[in-house]
């Protein structure tokens with residue numbers, strides 16, 4: 062065993078990018094939440110009891126009849142699955158073909174590749190404030206500067222580029238999840254989307270649209286995706302600056318790690334090079350099985366999920382209305398898995414969590430983690446996807462009781 066001076070000092074050999082790679086507060090927190098008596102609204106994950114397990118069992122069994130299911134395969138992804146995804150994108154208003162699709166290992170891998178594709182250290186990425194923590198984690202390895210993406214913020218494009226140049230790079234991309242965002246649950250309306258696209262055209266940057274929750278709408282009219290709007294405006298996918306990241310994780314099975322990117326073919330060709338270098342291809346069996354399962358039950362399964370999750374969403378909004386004290390506000394999401402709560406300015410959600418875990422046994426994620434600059438200390442994220450309606454009612458009552466005495 063090596064002790065003291067015999068321990069390797071890695072700091073001298075680590076790459077500079079590692080200075081930006083930190084353990085996620087959420088993942089650390091989730092490790093502590095295994096105790097059965099904790100009512101957890103922390104994990105942003107689907108309910109495992111809703112996975113289409115039997116369909117996957119059949120699909121994998123059938124796929125394994127052919128040894129090709131265990132063989133290496135092409136980096137672009139399994140052909141029939143790319144074709145299914147292209148048809149799915151067409152149904153969402155994006156005329157495209159399989160050449161516009163690459164299959165990735167979840168949309169998380171797509172975010173990693175897109176950081177590498179677009180960001181040189183010190184370039185600027187425009188992100189929501191707050192935004193999906195995993196996107197910041199993926200982009201951080203490319204050492205960008207972040208600036209808040211606010212479609213209503215009237216900063217002239219040349220001023221924004223001048224700021225980015227002063228920081229040593231260029232504004233390269235905007236990243237956002239316009240439908241039921243993680244962590245806020247909010248949706249960008251059609252005029253906000255149009256405005257964002259105008260801003261992106263004026264800046265001449267790429268737009269990364271994260272569609273992870275798009276299928277999970279519980280009420281209200283579906284709004285065309287940024288990619289559908291842009292494609293309609295510029296005359297086709299090949300002219301579009303929007304790169305759409307999709308995922309089977311929230312609607313079928315996250316553990317299989319199957320997602321996709323839909324974009325102009327020159328973008329897909331470069332992503333294929335990145336994938337070849339990183340992992341050659343996503344698991345062949347998982348892609349074949351996902352293709353079979355998606356063809357069998359995607360629409361009916363999504364309809365079932367909408368029913369279950371929307372009842373949980375309603376239960377959470379109802380319980381918040383009943384139990385939250387004056388001064389606490391929250392979003393009213395039309396889909397997805399999250400409600401975003403803003404506490405009075407003086408409160409610190411991380412401190413509230415510590416108390417909540419010890420006295421009320423209720424868990425959530427403090428919102429500071431989702432802000433690129435560590436602001437948002439008085440915010441928190443509640444997830445309603447994995448709790449029963451009764452647990453939600455009980456949990457919100459306990460949380461309200463604790464907040465009332467802060």
Ligand code: PMP
Pocket residue numbers: 105166167168169170193195238242243271273307308309310315318319320
């Ligand atoms: N984007 C968002 C907004 C997410 O919330 C998640 C998962 N939490 C992902 C992307 C990544 O999902 P996956 O890699 O499983 O597709």
